[in-house]
Amino acid sequence: MPEEFEPRIVAFFCNWCTYLAADLAGTSRIKYYPNAEVVRVMCSGRVDVQFVLKAFAKGADGVLIGGCHPGDCHYQEGNYKALRRYRLLRRLLRQMGIEDERLRLEWISAAEGDRVRAVINEMVETLRKLGPLVKSDAARAHLLEVA
């Protein structure tokens, strides 16, 4: 059996909730798949559509956006803005033939270290089934010009 495909995930975590949750996972020594690389932003609202497209264009098989739970945003409503943008993005990606599962938005509070593990592991396994994004070269090419 060939070696299992290891997806690459770019994770945009907000500074106040999800990034802290990831730190908590660390201090609690919770183990999870090493496939997600975290890019810290102050707020999930900072995650630009282009960030996501760029990530896919540059070889990510999945993108994870982590923000505070609704009502808990450190900046009051940045996470709602993120949610709106996420919905648009999904449509856009579908048109490019990129499966929904490849983009994920999760609310993870500073207390939910274990949820970081759950979400990342889950996503990695889904993506393993889905296989690499590159398989659709068309999409990649298209992405490159958009991003």
Place this chain on the structure above:
Amino acid sequence: MYSLKREAVRTHLYPARLPIPVLAEEFYKMVRQRGRSSEFWLVLRMALRSNPLMLLGMIRTGWDLIRTRRLNLRRERIRDTASLLPPAPTEVA
């Protein structure tokens, strides 16, 4: 809990004449073969195999049950006994 009991039954790790494992085994056989258990026959087989004297103590209860028409002497079974066998073993923790 059950794993302990199973182990005890498997390795006969229990006092002689203890009816509990016998009941379990008889029950297992009966259900495995016929798909249903029939209380009367089950108790009978258990008693005979472990300690027939038990039956004496059971006479009164038995009579009560007959009296109240609660003792079903039919040996129940299901039609599709073939479907009882467990699926092809898969490695299970």
Place this chain on the structure above:
Amino acid sequence: MSEPFGPVRIGVYICHCGTNIAATVDVKALAEYADLLPNVVLSRDYKYMCSDPGQDLIRQDIRDRQLNRVVVASCSPHLHEHTFRTALKVGGLNPFYFHMVNIREQASWVHESRAQATRKAKDLVRAAVQRVAFHQPLERGRVAIQPDVLIVGGGIAGIHAALTLANAGKHVFLVEREATIGGHMAKFDKTFPTLDCAACILTPKMSAVRSHPNITLWTYSEVTKVDGYVGNYKATVLRHPRFIDESLCSGCLECIEACVYKQAKVNDDFNMGLSKRRPIYIPFPQAVPQVPVVDPETCIQFKSGKCKTTCIAACGDRHAINLHMEAKEEQIEVGTVILATGFQTFDARRAPYYGYGKYPNVYTALEVERLVNASGPTAGEVVLRDGRRPKAVGIVHCVGSRDENTNRWCSRVCCMYSLKLAHLVKEHTGAEIFNFYIDMRTPGKGFEEFYQKLLSERVHFIRGRVAEVTDWALDSSEEGNLVIRVEDTLAGFVRRIPVDMVVLATGLEPHADAPEVRRLFNISCASEGFFLERHPKLAPVNTFTDGIFLAGCCQGPKDIPDTVAQAGAAAAEALALIDAGYVETEPNTAHVDEERCCGCKTCISMCPYHAVAFVDEIHKSRVNEVLCKGCGTCVAACPSGAIRQNLFEDDQIFAEIEGVLSNA
């Protein structure tokens, strides 16, 4: 501090963090790898980068090797970003030419395979190296600190913090939800392990609060709205009507005597419902302020309007009673906030197998605190609800603590207060006392000694979690008693112990409305619901929101000494901010590149702080950097890429994204 000329010269530093990182990440390989990356002029690994020699490395290399960018791969930026930025500054480099890589919390501690953890660390370092090349020099802004302090919660924590700050000459607004300050401590009779009377040590501090010129005390009040940021918080306090004017009332309490209710009929919350009060009442004799409250739920005048209002008559020409008083809102501006909102005790009804609420003689510990209290409902007489004196008392530990089905944490105080109650009840009644415990936890000055003392007092200790409290009697000896069924894990069998009184040592848990309070002050909760401190060891009273501090049990269960210590610490942290006079702010604000702004106004609606305004003259948006909190939402929304965010510039993040992926 001027932008160094010439090409980008990056120094990369890999921290071992002892073995915390080195054990899982191959730091040598990582350093060698980093050395080969573009623009990297040197790459080192060192045992503890955050230590002085570690920081010196950076300072020297900046000088000797003309570094103009620095990357440190170590722990979370939340822990040491500031440390290293300062190091750059001291080394003569703009502190924002720095980027930190988190290879501890987010690599070495969360992955098992050395190979994988190292690979991930390489990706992250590569990303940082590419990112930092785009960094710009930035200056920190300064915000003046408003010297006044808001303290929420008037328990022992809030009281102590308030007095500390007030004595340091700062003005304190102390806001308490109940009609009096004092909190839970005011309900206690004695305190462990010294057995000195709680009232004797608390009430003087309470009256000190009342009389202190620097303290504005608002009881019966709640904070309903908080805006602003460190140094400049604007809070709205809702003052519920107590229907008695504090400025006019002399605290003679004659109105209470005069109430038309000759018999008190209302459950007295302060006495845990073990006694009754009138609709006009004062929680307890030493309450601060010494001003009664009218409870509109039960006052006849409010219900029917047909009361003789003898209370008003009794008050006479003071006219302190005003039954038409209305809720009032106060607006205050403070620089810092201390949250001391305390805890609630576990509701014993959530453990039905212990029979609370079903069997009258099952009590909670707090109820028994009132029973043994000399100023309590029975004046210190420990009697059952039917008036009998208990002959055998069972104290069940860990009710709502260390329990998968209710609360998993240890409430820290129950073992000790159970010992205290055991001692007091035995002293008052001479009854046989049985303690049922999982483990005895007596870590504290004089605690273990107190435990030994109890053992010598012939109090019984049975190690085992109680299965149930029942009135099921197996034989005549148990008739009419409560039976405690428990596995005695030391004797190794199940016991049935008949008693006539059961005390449930209920645990401590976060207030039911802790989540709302948390949102109000924009801080986080830990998984069990207590407020989250910035760092469990190094910043135990700080929160992730600057200028907001924690004291007492709202941060986690603790006893009185720890609470007071923490309250002092919180006060000190606040003082440090106030006396510095200003805070430096992160320069991660947004700004508009007016060349590119097309005036579409998309950004305006994005900003919850109204920091982005539209300038009609030039038909372009402009960011007010004082109001901007630096979330970057407007930046992400701007269709023409005209808004940019310091420290999170698009090209910086793009570089980071490419960086993590470029070996794909």
Place this chain on the structure above:
Amino acid sequence: MSSAYGYFPGCSLKGTGIAYEESLLALFHLLDLPLAELDDWNCCGATSYMSIDERSAFSLSARNLTLAQKAGHRDLMAPCSACYLALRKTQDYLQRYPKLAAGNGALAAIRAVRVRHPLEIIYSDVGLDRIRKKVARQWHGGRVACYYGCQMVRPYGEVDCDTDPTRMDELLRAAGVSTVEYPLKTKCCGGSLTGTTHEVGVRLNYILLKEAARKGAEAIVTVCPLCQYNLDAYQAEIRRSSKDPVDLPILYFTQILAWVLGAEIESLGLTRAIAGRKRIAQWFKPAEREAYV
């Protein structure tokens, strides 16, 4: 999708527990709740099977769940506490360890079918109010102790609170029957111990009966054929060994409810009781002039 509740009688309801089946059918008929007995259902495996071969024990219940799904039932009702637990447990384990289900394709069924107990069905799907409205006979009997046993409430606590169940009490009170506070309501009846290690089993039942009497109950109401059998069958023996003159009717909650809602006395299998027959005769005779409420 069939709107009827899938009905899994289990072996006991065809034998010693037949009165349970009779009264259950009567009650569901009165409440217009359609029942469809599962065709060719097999034994749930109970606890004994579990203790020989766990995996095939699961496959037994899995078969029943699959039958239920094939018949298009959303709910599968198991009146016997042991059956209920065996089915529910299988469902739970197969969901948690899908490997177990591999091969017999039961997973789909596991997800599609809800395993339920009649007590909870009547409490949730019918509700106290409709019971109150439907009351047709005044209860002339005495106060009863509601006995829930262990397997129905533990560990899942879905039929009722796992430590302090009250739904049977609520239902009976709604039907005008007064119940006593019974601290042993979730203690074990001994299960098969009365047949295997007789003395142990009987002692458990002695304690249950004695405490019920002490609490002023004149009958015990059960939700499980084995509980009913154990409490019912050995009272004479207990009278002999202990000096206590226990003689309590042991009823099924379905018998009382169906009676109060106006069922024909013949349909309740009351003559199948062993203990307390006199009292049963007094309680369950249609009063001269039926008091309609």
